[in-house]
Amino acid sequence: MRLTARQLNRALLDRQLLLHRAPLTAEEGVRRATALQAQEPASPYLALWNRLEAFEPADLQAAFERRAVVKATLMRITLHAVHADDYPPFHAAMLPSLRAARLNDRRFKVGGRTIDDADAVLPGVLDFAVQPRTRPQMEAHLETRGETAGQQLWWAYRTFAPLHHAPTSGPWSFGARSAYVAAPRTLPQAEREASAAQLARRFLAGFGPATPLDLVQFTMLTRPVARAAFAALGTDLVEHEGPHGETVFDLAGATIPDEDAPAPPRLLPMWDLTLLAHADRSRIIPPEHRAHLIRRNGDVLPALLVDGRVAGVWRPVDGGIEATAFEPLADDDWAGLEAEARGLVAFLAGRDPQVYRRYGHWWGTLPAAEVRVLDG
Numbered sequence: 001m002r003l004t005a006r007q008l009n010r011a012l013l014d015r016q017l018l019l020h021r022a023p024l025t026a027e028e029g030v031r032r033a034t035a036l037q038a039q040e041p042a043s044p045y046l047a048l049w050n051r052l053e054a055f056e057p058a059d060l061q062a063a064f065e066r067r068a069v070v071k072a073t074l075m076r077i078t079l080h081a082v083h084a085d086d087y088p089p090f091h092a093a094m095l096p097s098l099r100a101a102r103l104n105d106r107r108f109k110v111g112g113r114t115i116d117d118a119d120a121v122l123p124g125v126l127d128f129a130v131q132p133r134t135r136p137q138m139e140a141h142l143e144t145r146g147e148t149a150g151q152q153l154w155w156a157y158r159t160f161a162p163l164h165h166a167p168t169s170g171p172w173s174f175g176a177r178s179a180y181v182a183a184p185r186t187l188p189q190a191e192r193e194a195s196a197a198q199l200a201r202r203f204l205a206g207f208g209p210a211t212p213l214d215l216v217q218f219t220m221l222t223r224p225v226a227r228a229a230f231a232a233l234g235t236d237l238v239e240h241e242g243p244h245g246e247t248v249f250d251l252a253g254a255t256i257p258d259e260d261a262p263a264p265p266r267l268l269p270m271w272d273l274t275l276l277a278h279a280d281r282s283r284i285i286p287p288e289h290r291a292h293l294i295r296r297n298g299d300v301l302p303a304l305l306v307d308g309r310v311a312g313v314w315r316p317v318d319g320g321i322e323a324t325a326f327e328p329l330a331d332d333d334w335a336g337l338e339a340e341a342r343g344l345v346a347f348l349a350g351r352d353p354q355v356y357r358r359y360g361h362w363w364g365t366l367p368a369a370e371v372r373v374l375d376g
Contacts, residue, residue: 005243006259008209008283009308014257015206016274017051018266018305024052026060027068031083034206035090037271038071041172042355044081046269046302049347057172057351064173067184071165071174073158075219077101079165086202091162092187092195093229097220098160108156113149118156121147125157129182132166138180162186171351196225197232201251207277209240209250217279263308265336267321267344270356271300275310285310289326292366301362306333315363316354317373320345324363325370334372341374 003011013019016033029052030036036044049055063069067084074080074090077098082090091098102108103115121142128141135154142150157163162183169175187195203215212226221229230237230249242248250256268274275285275293285293289310294300304312304323311333312325321341329337348355 001256002241003209003243003248003256004259005283006308007256008243008248010257010259010261010263011209012207012274012277012283013263013308014255014261015208018274018308019257019261019263021051021053023054025063026052026055027063027083029055030060030063030069030081031086032206033273034082034086034202035075035273036081037269037273037276038079038081038174040270040356041174042352043269043271044069044071045172045351046267046344046347046355047272049344050266050268050272057347061167061173064167067164070183072163072183073098073160077159077220087164087183088185088187089191089195089198090202091183092192093199093221094219095160095192097222102156102159105156108152110149110152113152118153121145121153122157122161125161126163126182129163129180132168132179132181134177134179194232196221196229200226200229201233201236203277204237204249204251204254207273208254209242209248209256210278211242211246211248213279214277218273218277263305265333265340266305267314267337267340268303268305270302270359272303275300275303284308286327292326295362295365299359299362301359302356304337306337312369313363313366314341315356315360316345316348319373319375321374323372323374324366325372326367328370334374338374 026048029048036047038044045057045060048060069081070084070087071079071081072087074094103118138154139150142153147153158180163180164183165174166179166181167173168177168179200215203218204210212230215221215226216223236252237249238252240248240250286309293303293310293313301313302315303310304314306329311327311329312323314321314323321344323337
């Protein structure tokens with residue numbers, strides 16, 4: 001089947017629940033989306049507000065508290081919220097990359113510390129983390145065990161060890177002072193070998209059709225591992241021809257919407273994974289807008305989505321939501337964005353009306369554009 005760029009766009013939006021808000025619980029919504037970027041505590045909440053009917057923040061907060069949804073360092077060595085059932089294979093698939101990012105770093109090796117040293121101490125750390133522990137508590141625990149470089153050890157463990165972030169405070173479940181708790185289960189060695197294929201399957205379910213290179217972009221797995229993960233899916237995959245003649249893969253039986261399917265406006269949160277999951281981001285980010293949306297230090301600004309593609313950025317201001325459009329928008333598009341803005345202002349009002357305020361400096365670097373404050 002030959003797929004157009006617009007079909008790939010609509011398939012992505014459909015699987016990310018961005019063509020229609022779905023009548024799902026927070027737990028189910030996270031599962032359907034595969035993963036939600038959680039570097040900023042507010043982002044998983046705003047991601048689900050964009051995707052679910054009548055989403056209540058308390059629903060996600062409760063899911064975090066009962067650990068039906070967990071927050072942990074996973075893909076691209078950054079924080080994600082994932083369904084609890086997905087965490088063991090995702091962590092197992094990412095573990096070699098997570099370990100390498102810390103245990104091969106000179107900051108860990110200060111004083112001659114070795115990988116064997118880290119592995120020997122880890123079981124005791126996980127025993128201590130059966131209850132939520134803060135960074136100072138973890139470092140102090142290591143030092144009481146005679147580990148003179150407790151800070152370096154903990155710096156490594158908090159990235160690669162099987163640890164979840166424990167909810168600490170409002171308004172978005174996780175405060176500035178993080179706490180950590182040991183994962184209740186991990187995969188046995190026999191299952192770890194299949195974990196990359198499980199991650200590939202879940203990636204295609206949430207972001208396909210896609211290529212092994214897209215999986216590399218989404219995860220930071222190596223190219224050989226990503227190719228092997230796709231190959232391991234065997235007959236569960238089908239091949240399509242992409243818009244440039246490339247081969248793209250999908251799960252057998254997965255549906256692809258018509259390219260003319262309407263895509264309503266959305267106000268995506270910072271780092272929304274819809275914007276970051278593919279090597280070729282032009283399926284959702286026009287190339288001319290990419291540098292304005294994704295800053296050089298990696299910050300990804302909250303995005304206006306119009307007809308399924310990034311058309312600008314947004315931020316809360318007094319009186320509503322300030323929308324900066326990088327391209328001319330039709331009156332109907334502005335009306336749709338204003339309706340979304342009214343809902344978003346109401347959603348934020350009781351928790352954090354000025355969400356993402358610390359990133360406001362980026363707005364001084366944006367190009368000349370049409371700016372409107374959408375009435376809240």
